[in-house]
Structure formats: structure tokens, C-alpha cells
Amino acid sequence: MRAAFVENGRVVLKEVPKPRPGPGEVLLKVEYALTDGTDLKALLRGHPIIGNGPFGHEYTGIIVALGEGVEGFRVGQRVVGANTGPCFECKMCRVGRYNLCLNLADNMVLGAYAEFLLLPAAVVRTNLYRLPPTLPPKYAPMLEPLACVMHGVDRLNLKGYENVVVIGTGSIASFFVLLLKLQGHRVAVLGRNPKKLSLIAENLQPDEALTYDDHVGRYDVVVESTGRKEVWENLLNYSDRGGKVLLFGGLSSGTFIPFDAHRIHYEELTLVPSFHHTPHSVRRALHILKDHWEKLAFLVSGEFPLERIGEVFSLMVRGEGFKYAIRP
Ligand SMILES: [Zn+2]
The missing domain is CATH 3.90.180.10 (Medium-chain alcohol dehydrogenases, catalytic domain)
Incomplete structure (x- = not known):
């Protein structure tokens, strides 16, 4: 064969x-x-x-x-x-x-x-x-892949959290938009590919579709789906006080990301990894x-x-x- x-x-x-x-x-x-x-x-x-x-x-x-x-x-x-x-x-x-x-x-x-x-x-x-x-x-x-995203949503345990921003414009980001909308959350999607962003907007109707040129506020929940280091480095910028950040897109071994320890502690930001x-x-x-x-x-x-x-x-x-x- x-x-x-x-x-x-x-x-x-x-x-x-x-x-x-x-x-x-x-x-x-x-x-x-x-x-x-x-x-x-x-x-x-x-x-x-x-x-x-x-x-x-x-x-x-x-x-x-x-x-x-x-x-x-x-x-x-x-x-x-x-x-x-x-x-x-x-x-x-x-x-x-x-x-x-x-x-x-x-x-x-x-x-x-x-x-x-x-x-x-x-x-x-x-x-x-x-x-x-x-x-x-x-x-x-x-x-x-949908099962992996389902596990990510389980890991977040979103009771009491409303506004979510999903970062990425790939299929994984799309699965997150679908599942989070089905759970009744308000979902924004943020990405750099305008063509894919508009396809996601058209087919899955997120509440907002944003590029990096738009004003991006802070959200109760931030979902990383790109697996890109430069995206991981900026994740806390999108997280509101008391927020949760889902680390979904994996990086290669030996990658180190600095996070603002002050904000993590005094604003009780939760970093939630999700695998498989x-x-x-x-x-x-x-x-x-x-x-x-x-x-x-x-x-x-x-x-x-x-x-x-x-x-x-x-x-x-x-x-x-x-x-x-x-x-x-
Ligand atoms: Zn086993």
C-alpha cells in the first residue's frame, strides 16, 4: 500500500x-x-x-x-x-x-x-x-482536534466568567469559538489573518472579530491557540483582573516566557495549560x-x-x- x-x-x-x-x-x-x-x-x-x-x-x-x-x-x-x-x-x-x-x-x-x-x-x-x-x-x-479543544474548555471551568477572547484564526480557534458560543459566553476572536478572520466571523458569528490594528480591550478569559512565542509573551495584556489564561498552543522544548509576576499575584491571574x-x-x-x-x-x-x-x-x-x- x-x-x-x-x-x-x-x-x-x-x-x-x-x-x-x-x-x-x-x-x-x-x-x-x-x-x-x-x-x-x-x-x-x-x-x-x-x-x-x-x-x-x-x-x-x-x-x-x-x-x-x-x-x-x-x-x-x-x-x-x-x-x-x-x-x-x-x-x-x-x-x-x-x-x-x-x-x-x-x-x-x-x-x-x-x-x-x-x-x-x-x-x-x-x-x-x-x-x-x-x-x-x-x-x-x-x-x-475538537476533543482537544473540548478538554481545554473543561480545564477553564468557566462558571462565573463571561467575556472571552480567542487568539488565533486557525481551526483550533474556530473550535473554541463554536464551543464557547454554545456555552453562552460572549466571544471575541483576535488574529492577524484578515481572510481567515472574516471566514470565522461569517460561519461562527463570534461577537467580535479583531485584528491587531483594532483596539483590543481586556477579557475575563484569554485563550491562546496559535502556539507562537510572541503571542504567549503578550497574553497578559488581554487579561482582566481575576482573569484566566488558557495556554493551548504548544511551544517547542526549551522555550521560556517571562510573565509579570506582580500582575499574576495581585490580580490573581490564573494560567491554565491544556494538552490533548x-x-x-x-x-x-x-x-x-x-x-x-x-x-x-x-x-x-x-x-x-x-x-x-x-x-x-x-x-x-x-x-x-x-x-x-x-x-x-
Ligand atoms: Zn496511562
Whole structure:
């Protein structure tokens, strides 16, 4: 089968053996994979887990083979799932912090830009679902990033907080706008890309859409979704007294950010980091996606066959479009 690999900063297609599912595993024929920012980061600056391996982790497909002992699924079913599953045995899992599972890297889905995709037993057991009939396969792979955003919103615990500013104009920022609006918050979105900002405004109706040239006030809650150092450095400027700041977009190892200790202490500003997703956030993200995928459809900027995946990443490097659907 054909599969895409990252090799020295380039995307290459290779012919590799079709995987066979071991105990608890499931083999899918990939229907759609969606590109995302993590894949782009892996390509541009390397990634500790992806390395030079197969990549792509947002997927939906049809089950073509089941490993020994798999229950609840059968060949021919359309499914969608997350990219990891917790081990339920490590120190973090035992206290319910499944997103921080110490064995995440051993239970990871990698290689969705391929004809077939092998799902690890931990994913099959906890984070794999039948595709809801009302959810078109092209949009279903948004499940995984939406689940991460759902976890971020959970971490904020926003009871009593009203005004939120979401910083960024990518798909992650868009998911935050959708979920926070659904929860009844007043949501502003702030970003530097006017074209993407106006698409978000048109499709998700945030209360305000601001560029850095506009006057940006202070908010009860600030959500960082860009993963850019210069944005992290300015986050407190947007936070009101008593505010919460969600640190969602990750930075590379060894990055240090100075924050104003005086304001953090005397104004009780709370910095809340958020990483990855939990089985609970995946399950709820699927419900949201099933009911609201039409509002998010604008995030799929184009559809390409697997042979043209190189072109897709060139578009992404240039910042064109949100996400692209890859069809093997
Ligand atoms: Zn674990």
C-alpha cells in the first residue's frame, strides 16, 4: 500500500506492506484524513514522536480486518476515532488524568495519510466510535482536534466568567469559538489573518472579530491557540483582573516566557495549560460534531488525492486554507 512519510523536511509517498491487526487492533481502509498544524510542525521543525515516520492522525474509514478479541465492531463498519487511548494502568491514568497517560506514545495512531491504517488496541478499546449516520466522513476526522479543544474548555471551568477572547484564526480557534458560543459566553476572536478572520466571523458569528490594528480591550478569559512565542509573551495584556489564561498552543522544548509576576499575584491571574484529550472529551466532541459539522465545514479548504499530498503541505506552509481532506 502507499503511505506518506516525513523525510528530512519533505513529504514522500512510499510503498509499504499492508499492516495486519494483532490482538485488540483494527485495520481500516482510510476514507478521509485531515491535515493539521501538528503535522505541519513535524514537517517544518521535526517532532519528537513523528520523527521520520509515517504521519497523519485525523482519520475516518471502513473496518477491513479485526484483530483477535476485538468486541463491539465488525468488518464493513464506518468508524471515526481519536489518535491515542489511555492505558488505564499508569500513575496518571489511575488518578483520571488520561490525557497525560505515560504510555500515550506507545498507543498512538500514526499513518492516516495512507490507504490502510492500523489502530492500536488502546484506541479501539476506548476512543473508537461508529460513524454517526448524519456526519459526512469528510468532516468526521475533526473529532480529534475538537476533543482537544473540548478538554481545554473543561480545564477553564468557566462558571462565573463571561467575556472571552480567542487568539488565533486557525481551526483550533474556530473550535473554541463554536464551543464557547454554545456555552453562552460572549466571544471575541483576535488574529492577524484578515481572510481567515472574516471566514470565522461569517460561519461562527463570534461577537467580535479583531485584528491587531483594532483596539483590543481586556477579557475575563484569554485563550491562546496559535502556539507562537510572541503571542504567549503578550497574553497578559488581554487579561482582566481575576482573569484566566488558557495556554493551548504548544511551544517547542526549551522555550521560556517571562510573565509579570506582580500582575499574576495581585490580580490573581490564573494560567491554565491544556494538552490533548480524554475519553470523556472525545465522546462529547463526537456529539457536538454530529450536530454542528455544517458550521465547521468551512474549515475543510479543499480535497486532494493521496498522490498530491506534497502540494497540500506546500499550501499549508504558505498559510493557505485551514485544513485539507486527503482521500487515498
Ligand atoms: Zn496511562
